[in-house]
Structure formats: C-alpha cells, structure tokens
Amino acid sequence: MVGVPGRSKGCKTCRKRKKGCDLQQPFCGNCIRGGLICEGYARQWTFIANEPVPRGNATAVVARRSPAKSPLTFLPDQLNRTAFETQSISIFFDLYFPANERQVPKSSTVGLDFRNWITVVQKLDLEDVALRPALLAFCLARIGVSHKDQAAREQAIKLYGTALKEMNLRIRDNRRIHTDETLAAGKLMAHYEMFHGSTSPELKTRGTNWKAHTEGVTMLTQVRGPHGLTSENARLLFKDSRLSAVITAIVSRKPNFFATTPWRTLPFESKPKDLSDELHDIMAMIPILLEESDLIHACQDDGVAHTRRIRLLHQCRATDHTLRKWFADLSSRLPSPLPSVIRTPAEQNDTSEHDCFSFESSDHMLAITLALYWSTCTLLHGLIDMTFESLRSSSPTDVPRRLPDHIDPHRSATSISRSIGYFIRPEMGLWGVQLIGFPLGVALMYFLSSEDANADEERRRLSGNVAALSQMGLSLGTFLTSLQAATVPWFVTDESEDPWRTRSRLWFGGNIRPQARRDEDQR
DSSP, rough: OOTTTOOOOOOOOHHTTTTTOOOOOSSSSHHHTTTTTOOSOOOOOEEEOOOOSSSSSSSOOTTOOOOOSSSSEEEEOOOHHHHHHHHHHHHHHHHHSSSSOOOOOOOOTTOOOOOOHHHHHSOOOOOOOTTTHHHHHHHHHHHHHTTOOOOHHEEEEEEEHHHHHHHHTTOTTTTGSSSHHHHHHHHHHHHHHHHHHHSSSTTTTTHHHHHHHHHHHHHHHHHHOOOOSHHHHHHHHHHHHHHHHHHHHHHHHHOGGGGSHHHHGGGSSOOOHHHHHHHHHTTTHHHHHHHHHHHHHHOOOOHHHHHHHHHHHHHHHHHHHHHHHHHEEEEEEESSSSSOOOGGGTTTOOOOOOOOOOOOOTTTTHHHHHHHHHHHHHHHHHHHHHHHHHHHHHHHGOSSSOOOOTOOOOHHHHHHTTTHEEEEETGGHHHEEEEHHHHHHHEEEEEHHOOOOTTHHHHHHHHHHHHHHHHHHHHHHHHHHHHHHHSSSSSOOTTTTHHHHHHHHHHTTSSSOHHHHHHHOOO
C-alpha cells in the first residue's frame, strides 16, 4: 500500500504525497513532471537538497553565487547516494559555468573553440572509480565554500583522498591509464589544489601539489601519444592539458614535448587547428627562449654569452613576427580591428582614454584568447627588452638604437589588468576565474618587477581584484604566491623584505626598463 513504510516500493516523495510511483530510476517520472525533488528509493542517511525546484525536473537548483545557507544538509532520509551525488554535481555545474550556460559555446565571431575540459567531464563515465571521487571532491569543496558548509568541505577532503588513492592504482594499470576518465580525473585534482588545496603553513605546498598534478596529466597525455588523442572528447582534454602544460613550462622556464613537431601536428590531423590552437603553438615556444636566457646568464665566457644573446634576440624577434601575424589574422576576422588597450566596465563612460576595447558579454572565447595573447606579449616583449638592454650596454654597435614601438610589455600587461574585471564578475562563475589565473599572475609579476612609476596604478588594480576574489571564497592570490614560490628557479627566503616582488624581479631578469627610458629613446 502506498504510503505505508516497509511495504511500498515507491520513491519517498510519492509515499509522502500518497501518490502512485512509476518506479523510474534514478528519479521517478511523476516527480520530474511535477517539478518536485524525487527523494529516491534507498533507506539510508545521506545528503539531500532542501530547496524547492523551480523548473520541471528533479535536479536541485540554487541561486547563482548566493551566500544563503547550503543547499545540502544531513537528514535521516532514504535518498540514495547516487541521487545525492547527482544533485551535488548539478549544483556545482550551476556554480561553475557562466550564468544560464551548461557549457561555454564557441566564439560567436571567429569560431574559436576553447570549450573547457569540464564540458567533457559531463560526457564521460561518471561511475569511473577515479573520476567520480575527484569530481565530487571538487564539487563539494566549491559548494562548501560558496555556502559556508563545513560538512561539505570535510566530505570533499575525504573524497579527494579517495581520488588520490585510485589514481595511484590507475597509473599502474596499463589498460586504464589510457582512458579519457583518467585524464579528466587528473585535471580535476589539479583544479582542486588550485582553489581548495593544502592549507599547510609551508608556502609552496599548494603550488607544488598543483604542479605535480599538472605534470602528471602531461605524462598521461604523453603515454597516450599524439595519435591517441583524435576523438572529440580526447581532443578537448588534450587541448586543455596542453595549455596547462605550456603554462607550467613557462613558469618553470623549462620546455616540454608539446613544443616538438609531432605534438604540434599529429593530434590535429583529424580536425584542423583554430586560432586558439595556433596561439598555444606560439606560447609553447616561450619556455625555449626563457631557458636559453637562463643558460646565457650562467655562461662564464663573455664572448660566447654575447654571441648566444644576439642569436636569442633574433629568435625572439622571429617569434614576435609570428605572434603579430597571428593577431593580424584574428583582427581581420572581426567586424572592426582590435585596439591594443582595453578598459574595465567601470571606465567605459570615461572618455579621457582612447583606443580602448570592451568585451562583448556573449563572446567569452574571444575574451580569454585575447588575455592569453596579452600574456604572451608581456612575456616575449619583456624578454626582448631585457636581452636588448644587455646587448646595448655591452656592445651598442651590435643592436639598433631602439626597439620597435609595438614591443611594449607594459602596454600588454596593462591590457591584462584592465580585462580582469570581465572574468571575475559573479555571473562568470568559476569558469572565468579559472581561466584568468595565468594572465593575472603574468601581469602582477610584471608590475611587481617594473620600476616604472605608472606600474603602481595597475598593481593596485590587480591587487584589488585578488582581494575581491578572496572575499568570494576564491583564494587565487594565495595559489599564485604558492606557485611562484614552488617554481621560481632562484632561492628567495620568505624572510625577504618582499619575497613576492623579489621573485618577480628575478623571474623577469631584474632589468625591466622604466617607461621614462623608453620615452627618452623615442625622442
């Protein structure tokens, strides 16, 4: 009889309502059609959603970025664990993606395909013993922070430990190591460390853990080989894994295999590269140039160092030429040419600046691609600037009087700082914050290393953005500081007067030319 405990096989919701249940799994059709939360069939203690569902399905929904009480609570209910996990993942995706989107579409203007790895996760086998705990750990950690739910955060830590154990077993399994689920689980654990990682007093622990996971995913990708990444899911995972690996190589100033010809060509045989892929190719060359700069600094023979420095400058200028061609191609596909400096939404009524660009809210792909372009310009032009200054001080006749006007790391770093506000708006979800981490770190390190008086304003702007993220429960600034401490190849004690600034100056070579010197050259 319906409604009598122990006798009806119907879902708990139908029994409470004394209605017939069609016994569909995992949620009954009556609940779905009625817009009700189907509380499942099993009889056990678990989490359930305690907010009403405003639309016609059985998935729990919370207000986006709402500071209200957690949508999860412990209750002695019969909702089975599968239903709880499904609802937790649904809530997380609502928090993760930009408002009203369950994935980020291609660019509406130039067809940039920068769909995120998390889009692929939704299509994979969520019963995978490594992927499921990794995903749930990330989900519950984010929900716990967003809604100040300590129980969810503690459960996330336990699930993260489970995922680590399963991945340790997975990498010893020659069959399962090649699956898309394994790659996705590694990505999830890296992002867990980025946003919810270790609270150890050891500064570099969080950055070290993220770097270890990222390098692990890179290894998994290499094991599969360039021919083993041709399916749609594998291609999207490869694209994101390649970018993360390139970023790690840039920060570490050590190139990896993604810069080699097979990895720049074979994965794209089934589907041609788009402009974002071509930009990643250029970015993969930056660690090669940075490593050569470090080797030159370590060279004891002044004559050899001078010759190598001249060659490095030519290599940098050739890379810059490729980068300029890429930007011209991108600009030619847009309705109007792209200017080189942008303003934040708050500045758009300020007519004191000219040549500014405002992102359209619907084209997230173009926005992040431009941010990565400006990051590449900042890194490359900063290296060109430093190499040029070293040559001019030792042998002025071997270099021209000044560099071309477009080689201006300050300007590209300024463009990054003025774009950050677009990505950290609440309606952009965690997706925007995740993608802007690298550009924000590049710009902040540049302005910290610069002696330019104009750098103070942009540095304050970036510091304000980091503080705003912290208030949203996103400790991106802590992660960037930890990553820098874990990867800067020079020893800097945390007792230094300003270790973050000291590391930044060392990373950029300690020879960033002030704007006043540039203005003097142009005169």
